[in-house]
Amino acid sequence: MQYIVYPLRKYGERVPDEMARADAKTGRLKIWNGRRVNAQVYDRDDRALLNTLNDVRILSFDDRGMLLTGTVIDIIGRSGETKSVCSKQTWWCVPA
Secondary structure (H helix, E strand, O other), X not given: OEEEEEEOEEOOEEOOHHHHHHOOEEEEEXXXXXXXXXXXXXXXOOOEOOOOXXXXXXXXXXXXXXXXXXXXXXXXXXXXXXXXXXXXXXXXXXXX
8 A cells, every 4th residue: 555654753753744744655564473573664666764663653543634753773984984773763654
């Protein structure tokens, strides 16, 4: 099923509504359970549109959509000086 996914945080901090709307991605939402529950949104060619949401918990689920929370791993820096940072992320997922 197609969803519009609004990432509500950047590096763990809540973003303004305008930024969440601007960063929204539309695609196929997949939630799977391996060792942990993860989520990802894919385009028509099965390319990931956002960083994988790890350790997913569903905070709310109704006819308007669902609110997922978890963590993402971001790569920060320039070549040669990069580091990975794990931060909180929340996605508001609305049926497209």
